[in-house]
Amino acid sequence: MKMKLFQLFITASIPVLKTLLITALGSYLATERVNILGEDSRKHLNSVVFFVFNPALVGSSLAQTITYHSMIKLWFMPVNILMTFIVGSIFGWVLILLTRTPPRLRGLTVGCCAAGNLGNMLLIIIPAVCEEKGSPFGAPDVCYAYGLAYASLSMAISAVYFWSYVYSIVRISSKRDTLGQDTIQSLERSSIPNQIMTPPGKIMNRIMKVVKKLNLETILSPSIVAAIVGFVIGVIPPVRKVFIEDGAPLRVINDTASLLGGGAIPAVTLIIGGNLLKGLRGSGIQTSLVIGIIIVRYVALPLAGILIVKGAMKFGLVHSDPLYLFVLFLQFALPPAVSIATVTQLFGAGEKECSVIMLWTYVLASVALTFWSAFFMWLVA
Secondary structure (H helix, E strand, C coil): CHHHHHHHHHHHHHHHHHHHHHHHHHHHHCCCCCCCCCHHHHHHHHHHHHHHHHHHHHHHHHHHHCCHHHHHHCCHHHHHHHHHHHHHHHHHHHHHHHHCCCHHHHHHHHHHHHCECCCHHHHHHHHHHHHCCCCCCCCHHHHHHHHHHHHHHHHHHHHHHHHHHHHHHHHHHHHHHHHHHHHHHHHHHCCCCHHHCCHHHHHHHHHHHHHHHCCHHHHCCHHHHHHHHHHHHHHCHHHHHHHCCCCCCCHHHHHHHHHHHCCHHHHHHHHHHHHCHHHHCCCCCCHHHHHHHHHHHHHHHHHHHHHHHHHHHHCCCCCCCHHHHHHHHHCCCCCECCHHHHHHHHHCCCHHHHHHHHHHHHHHHHHHHHHHHHHHHHHHC
16 A cells, blocks of 8 residues: 555656746746746747637647537536635635735735636646556546546636636725725715715615626637637537548648647746746745645645545545546645736736745645645545
8 A cells, every 4th residue: 555655646746847847947948047938928928828829728628528428427527616716715715814914915815715727737737647657547548638628628617717706806906995095086076966875876886896897808718718619519419520530521620729739738837937936036925824825725725625526426426537536636736826927917916926926836836736646646546
């Protein structure tokens, strides 16, 4: 048993070490001395990943591996991902109360606790685990195909949750003080009597503000559109015959998308490494807040995930595929979503603090992910 656990630990450590090496290369390329991945270069590369590589990878992976029958088996994954956001948000608000987080950083704190890197990290880890000797997930080629589909589905679902929830709370938190002052000043200058703002009127006013803050164009990101296209191609048999199956007349389109998608994982990992340099410069963020987010992401959430997934297994809500169960467990043990840094840059609030959080959570991910990956493999093996 000890030998088996050691082998699982080695198997789990290899993909994490690969990720760490590519991340370190990204940090090196972003240094002032080299300056290949400077701030402008990272923005341009990030645009290519966002608009080309990620959509191509998500769409082609789902089209090839997702069918009507497999969708029936995978229905619990959206629920599981939703639970990571809900439980993480609860832990985040508890952390805010304990550390007395400043109002402008509350959205960032909740976002870091709620949203894990459910796309890119899984796209890196799962295929690498499948290719390692000693993997408990069967034939490497079958494991790779289904693992990539699980990771792509996770990316598509988490993107919907992120851009509809985390995007909104970070935006509201970062603009709260400014919006409050502007509202008071506009009411004072307004010629309309304040008596008009009755309780129902105030409620409707709040609802309209929330609706305006939900950017539907952002929610329908290229990856989500690609996921929809991938679902349509994979699930509808006549369409699948045209694009996917052997001898399909338009198979070249899917092959081209797969080729482009191959650039997503290394490109994203290099960008992560480049962005982590900002965290080395410091920001004056509370040490207790950073430690709290680390504890939430690498201790509290994984333990909660074990209870949730085990409970779902007990009630027969998930099928017993070891790889599928491993992905469900791992979704609770990932570092914060990289897109949080994008949102803080967009609103110009908490950007430096976010860099520090990303630095330490991703540095410690090498240890935490190796431990939890090995433990989850042992649970499902």
